[in-house]
Structures are given as structure tokens and as C-alpha cells.
Amino acid sequence: MADLDDGSAATPPPPVGMGDPPPLTARLRHKLTTRDGWLGNYNYAALCTPRLPCFSVGVAAPFFSINQSLPLVVGALVGLQHALAMVGGITALPLILSGGGDNHLNLDAEMRAYMVSAALITSGLLSIIQIKRIRLGFRGLQLGSGLISLSGPSFTFLPIAEAAIAAMRADGTTCPPPLPSGFPAPCPAAFGRYIGTVAVCSLLEMAISFLPSRVMRKIVPPIVSGVTVFLIGVSLVGTGLKYWGGGSGPCFGFRTTGAGPPIFAECPSTLVPQTSLPWGDSQWLGLGFSVFGAILFIEVFGSPFLRSAQILVALLFGFAIAAATGFVGTGPITSAPVFTFLWVERFPLGFYAPSVIPLLIAFVVTSIESVGDITASCDASRVETSGPEYDSRIQGGILADGLNSLLAVLMTGNPNTTFSQNNAVISITRCANRVAGYWACFWLLLGGILGKVGGVFVSIPDAVVGGMTTFLFANVAVSGIRILGRxxxxxxxxxxxxxxxxxxxxxxxxxxxxxxxxxxxxxxxxxxxxxxxxxxxxxxxxxxxxxxxxxxxxxxxxxxxxxxxxxxxxxxxxxxxxxxxxxxxxxxxxxxxxxxxxx
Structure with a gap:
């Protein structure tokens, strides 16, 4: 196998004369020893200047194509933006799935922190496959899109995972009985059976990548994908609002239906027991709104850099308010290791046949979503959006998505797909260079390896997470509306x-x-x-x-x-x-x- 896009600089340093080092050495020396190699002529001020309503924006930064020579600082800075834009979406799914409730895993703080760290690490590693673009050596097939098409956990699979976990709890063969308090017991085995099934079903998306695009458009045209994406968003918004109100566990059911032991009259917190409040209490709603309000404020007044990272910045703002008002416990942070990596914690792999059909449908949906995301990446990156080269990027991107989902679950993560918010970062920063994508992978890996980062996310109250995820999930529904609007x-x-x-x-x-x-x-x-x-x-x-x-x-x-x-x-x-x-x-x-x- 050979790398299709070698990433060599389209604008090399000044020519070298006889006796000078080889071109690669010359490029490295130019990159490391000159101001142009470090900083270039990028408009850093425009990137970090807040905007005011009714005022025009400043001069745009120069555009960096996918293989153009990129200054080191620009690559690191833009890569950080890509990583920050993804962190909220990457961490939300493992936080929700590992949390409390009959349709969730109810894991302890250490295991939840590991799942967050594993999600960051797998996203960093598997995104490299999409960016690299490898020639497979037969029939002109490729692996990867060759663009900044970064991978992360897909929310498309969350409703299926929740339904499968609830069914496995109900049949009594996978999960232990409820705890004496009435709270559902931890059930890592359910997640093991779920991801084992995902590993098998991911072969379908890899097979889809070999189909002609005309066949895919016939089976799943925009009218189908639009309806499906809209319904995914609608179902997820409900989960976000449950978290916003204090959690989606038994306290929600007790508050709304009166069912369950009286202990669930309030949403108990094993982290900070003294802050237990009934579901829907104004304090929970206020914490969630601190995040939602921050998202709105940053969108109106924030600089391009802040708007690219608005989800994470708003989440940290809500976390700071929760900490200042006594809603944050330090237990998950202190118990989390300083450094961690994959397979530090494991789940017993299995197979759950009832979830096969829904998972196959989900992989068809994510294949269509990937076509749209990669097309948008091509447009933002100023490369072909039709023709053989475009078809090759689509084929390689879908194949990489399927392979990444297989590898992700074997790495104890969730099935992956390409993230669309990175297209907005490309447009804002005017940088489509793949080196910036590799920098993003570096930042994601660093965040995952630093175990305390996962502990910080686990210590965030459910209401704060809900304020973030409700906005994220609404974006999914809007994407479906956008497709149907065409x-x-x-x-x-x-x-x-x-x-x-x-x-x-x-x-x-x-x-x-x-x-x-x-x-x-x-x-x-x-x-x-x-x-x-x-x-x-x-x-x-x-x-x-x-x-x-x-x-x-x-x-x-x-x-x-x-x-x-x-x-x-x-x-x-x-x-x-x-x-x-x-x-x-x-x-x-x-x-x-x-x-x-x-x-």
C-alpha cells in the first residue's frame, strides 16, 4: 500500500544550489529556522478579534490548500481549533451512555473517565486514517478521503445502544439485578455485547463503499436521509433535555410518573450528595442554561477562534459556575490516573442479535451522512466536488468510516463517523491543509492520554452536560431539515x-x-x-x-x-x-x- 497524497509542499522553500542538503532536509531547515517557517503571513489578529453586531469583519487570512506548505504555529493553532470543535461531541456520547438509568450502563466514575479518555484517543488515532488517504493497490480503491475529515463517536447509534441496553436489562441474562436502593446496577457486559455486534455490522459500511454512487443515491436519496437524520435529532433532543433537568435516571421517572422508590424523589449525586435536588428544579435548569446562554453569547460576540470552540468553551463556563456553587465533586478527578491509554479497562465482547437490524440501518445512514460531510469538506477545501477524483474521495472516506467503526469498538469505544463541524473550522480559518488535521489528532491524543481530562468531564453535573447536548442534538435535527429543504x-x-x-x-x-x-x-x-x-x-x-x-x-x-x-x-x-x-x-x-x- 502506498500513500496517495504525500503531503509535500506545493510552495517549496527557495531553491538550493549545488552541494546543499537534499530537498527534504532543506525544507525542514527552512521550516525550523525561519520566521516564515514558524509564523508565515497568517492574519492572527483576525482569528482572535471579537466581532460586534452590525460591524463588518476584517481582512480574511490567506487560504492554505490541502498540500501547501504550512507554518508550524498556524498548523498547531488551527489543529487546536479543530480539536476543540470536536471535544464536546466526542465526550458527550460516552458520558451519556455510561451514566445512570435503565437504558444506560451506570458505571462508576473511574470507568466513565476511561470511556471519555478512550473516545478522545480513538478519535485522534482513527482520524489519521481519513486524512492520510492510502492507495490499496487494486481497482483504484483508496482508504481515507485525504482531507481534514476527522472521526468521532456517532450519535446515530445512541438510540440503538440505549434500546439494546434497556432490553438486556429487561431479559435478566446480561445485567445483574437492581441494587438494594432500587438503582440499576452497573452493567459493563451490556456494552461489551453491544460493541461486539457493532464490530460485525460495521462490515456493511465497508461493503457499501464499493457500490457505485448511483446505486447509493437510488436506495437512499436525500428524501430518505433527510427524514432519518431529522428523526435522529428529534429522539436525541429528548435525552438532552432529560439531562438538562437533572439527569435521565430514575429521578426523572419518579418526578414525571411517580414510579420507583421514594429515594428517587430527588436526583441523588454520588459526587456531591448535599446538592441532590428534584428533577426539573430551577437550579438544575439554571446550570444548563448557563451553557446554552454562553453558546448564544459566543456566537454573537465571539472571535472566529472562540466560535470554532464555542461548545467546549460554553461547557467549561457552565462547569465553572457549577463548581463555584458547590455542584462539582473532586472525586472523579482525584481518582483518575495521570496518564491512561486504551485497554486499561475492558468490556467482555459478545453478540446481541436483536440489535443487528437497527445497527445495519444505522450504518447505511452514516454512510449517506459521510457522503454529505465529505462533499462539504471538498467544497470547503476547494477541491473537486464532482468527477473521478471526487468519487475516489467519497469511496475512500466511506471505507475509512466503516473500518474506523470496527477499530473503534475493538478499542473499547463507540462506532465512529466523520464530524461535520470541522468543515466550519476550515471555512473560518481558511486552512484546509492536512498538516493542521494531523495537529488536531495530536491534541486529541494528548487530551485522551492525560487521564485527569476524563475525570474533569465525568465530574461535570448532568444538567451542565444537558445544556450542551441539547444544542448539539438540535443541530442534528436541523441538518435533516436542511437536507429536506433542498x-x-x-x-x-x-x-x-x-x-x-x-x-x-x-x-x-x-x-x-x-x-x-x-x-x-x-x-x-x-x-x-x-x-x-x-x-x-x-x-x-x-x-x-x-x-x-x-x-x-x-x-x-x-x-x-x-x-x-x-x-x-x-x-x-x-x-x-x-x-x-x-x-x-x-x-x-x-x-x-x-x-x-x-x-
Missing amino acids: LPWTRRDRFIISSALAIGLGVSLVPNWFSFVFTYSGPSAATRAIIEAVEITVGTGYCIGALIAIVLNLLLPMEVEDLVAPDEPDAAVKSIDMDDSGEDVAVGPDVPAESSSST
Whole structure:
């Protein structure tokens, strides 16, 4: 295998004469011993200057292409921005999944800190695969997009993980019984079975990368991906709001339904017991709003640097307020190791058959999301957005996504996908250089290896995490709306979307609607597994919504209005005689989407 893009400087240092060192040595010497090599002519002031409403922005910084020579300070600074833009999304998923509740793992502080550190480390390591772009040596296939397409845990899989964990707790064979207090017991084995299943299902995304793009657009066009991404965001916003109110564990259920032991009349904190408050208390809501309000303030007044890192900065602001008001315990920080790495903690790998169908759907969805993210990266990086080179980047990016998900779960993490917020960083900093991407990987690795960083994130109260994740999850829903907004909205489009949302959105609002259809309690493990698979699929809003949209899109015939753009009614008759243009118009190009991933 050979590196496709060697990353050599497109603008080399001044030419060397006879007897000078080889070109590589000359470039290194130029980079390390000159002001241009360290600083260049980058507009640092514009990067860090706050903006005022109603005032114009300053002069833009020069644009750095993907292989152009990049000053060291610029690479480190822009790479830090990429890392900071990702940290909130990377840490949110392991924090939620390892937290309390019947559909979460309820792990102790040390294990939760490890999961956060492992997420940062895997993102740093696996992003290198996407940036590097390796030629596989047959049929022109590539591995990686060759752009700053950084990888992180995908929120697309969170509803499936929650449903699978809840089902494994209910069947009584994977997780221990509840604690004497009534609180769900820690269940690392459930996570082991889940990631073992993910490892098998990730092969589907790798297989998808070899399909022609035309086939993918036919099976999962924007009308399907838009509905699916919207439903993912809707289901996740509810989780964010539960955390914002004090937590998604039994205290939420007790407060809203009165079910459970009286101990859950308040959201108990094992970190700071004296700050236990009922779910929805104004103090919890105020802590969450400190983060949400900071996000809004930074967006209005922040410099380009702050706006790139606004999620993390706002989270740390809310954390500071929580610490000042006595809502933060130091136990997770003091118990976390100074340094850590992968496999310091382990989960027993297994297989959970009922989650296979939902996971396969999720990998199809993330494949489509990756097409949109990589297309947006190509556009922001000023490289081809059509043609063979573009198709090669899409193929390599999807293949890397599937491989990264496999490697991530084997590294005790969650399935990965490309993050979309890095495209905004490219646009803001005007730097698409891959060296900045490698710097981002360095910062993520450093944050993960420093074990105390994971302890800090675990010590953040749930309400503060909720203020951040509610905004992140709403961004996922908005991405789905953005995709759907590009459709012509013909009668056929409206029918498909309405049908998919009728069930998908309804399931998101009433998650137990299908839980009582099957009441089998016999001895057959295979029958129980099939029933659980159906319940998880039908009970996960975006899974059933995606299936309905795919089936209807393939079955419903095209009409004349589907074959032409809405602003060209006179072209209706002509379009009927075109061989393939009608299908292309109806299916449309993949729309760049901001995923789970992504944020």
C-alpha cells in the first residue's frame, strides 16, 4: 500500500544550489529556522478579534490548500481549533451512555473517565486514517478521503445502544439485578455485547463503499436521509433535555410518573450528595442554561477562534459556575490516573442479535451522512466536488468510516463517523491543509492520554452536560431539515415524508407504543431474540422511519412533477423523453449534511 497524497509542499522553500542538503532536509531547515517557517503571513489578529453586531469583519487570512506548505504555529493553532470543535461531541456520547438509568450502563466514575479518555484517543488515532488517504493497490480503491475529515463517536447509534441496553436489562441474562436502593446496577457486559455486534455490522459500511454512487443515491436519496437524520435529532433532543433537568435516571421517572422508590424523589449525586435536588428544579435548569446562554453569547460576540470552540468553551463556563456553587465533586478527578491509554479497562465482547437490524440501518445512514460531510469538506477545501477524483474521495472516506467503526469498538469505544463541524473550522480559518488535521489528532491524543481530562468531564453535573447536548442534538435535527429543504416538495415527496414521520416521529414521542404487542414468555431463546429485534427496530423512531421512507421511495412511481424542477414547469413534457435525467432530478445529488455524528 502506498500513500496517495504525500503531503509535500506545493510552495517549496527557495531553491538550493549545488552541494546543499537534499530537498527534504532543506525544507525542514527552512521550516525550523525561519520566521516564515514558524509564523508565515497568517492574519492572527483576525482569528482572535471579537466581532460586534452590525460591524463588518476584517481582512480574511490567506487560504492554505490541502498540500501547501504550512507554518508550524498556524498548523498547531488551527489543529487546536479543530480539536476543540470536536471535544464536546466526542465526550458527550460516552458520558451519556455510561451514566445512570435503565437504558444506560451506570458505571462508576473511574470507568466513565476511561470511556471519555478512550473516545478522545480513538478519535485522534482513527482520524489519521481519513486524512492520510492510502492507495490499496487494486481497482483504484483508496482508504481515507485525504482531507481534514476527522472521526468521532456517532450519535446515530445512541438510540440503538440505549434500546439494546434497556432490553438486556429487561431479559435478566446480561445485567445483574437492581441494587438494594432500587438503582440499576452497573452493567459493563451490556456494552461489551453491544460493541461486539457493532464490530460485525460495521462490515456493511465497508461493503457499501464499493457500490457505485448511483446505486447509493437510488436506495437512499436525500428524501430518505433527510427524514432519518431529522428523526435522529428529534429522539436525541429528548435525552438532552432529560439531562438538562437533572439527569435521565430514575429521578426523572419518579418526578414525571411517580414510579420507583421514594429515594428517587430527588436526583441523588454520588459526587456531591448535599446538592441532590428534584428533577426539573430551577437550579438544575439554571446550570444548563448557563451553557446554552454562553453558546448564544459566543456566537454573537465571539472571535472566529472562540466560535470554532464555542461548545467546549460554553461547557467549561457552565462547569465553572457549577463548581463555584458547590455542584462539582473532586472525586472523579482525584481518582483518575495521570496518564491512561486504551485497554486499561475492558468490556467482555459478545453478540446481541436483536440489535443487528437497527445497527445495519444505522450504518447505511452514516454512510449517506459521510457522503454529505465529505462533499462539504471538498467544497470547503476547494477541491473537486464532482468527477473521478471526487468519487475516489467519497469511496475512500466511506471505507475509512466503516473500518474506523470496527477499530473503534475493538478499542473499547463507540462506532465512529466523520464530524461535520470541522468543515466550519476550515471555512473560518481558511486552512484546509492536512498538516493542521494531523495537529488536531495530536491534541486529541494528548487530551485522551492525560487521564485527569476524563475525570474533569465525568465530574461535570448532568444538567451542565444537558445544556450542551441539547444544542448539539438540535443541530442534528436541523441538518435533516436542511437536507429536506433542498427537495422540490412534490406531492410524492410530501406523501413519503408524512408517512415516515407519522410513525417515526410518533415513536420518538411515545417510545413504548409497540412494547406490548408481543407477550411471548416461552423457553425459545430464538423466538425471544426475534421479538426483541422487532421491538427495537419498531421502537426506534429513525429506524422505522427510514424503512418506511426507503420502501415508499422505491415503490411509488414518479409523476411528471417529480421529473422536473418546480421552477421549470414547461420542461415537463421534454423531461419524459430523457433517458435518465428524470431519475437524476428526482433522486438528486447527495446534500452535504451536518451529522451526529456531529455534532
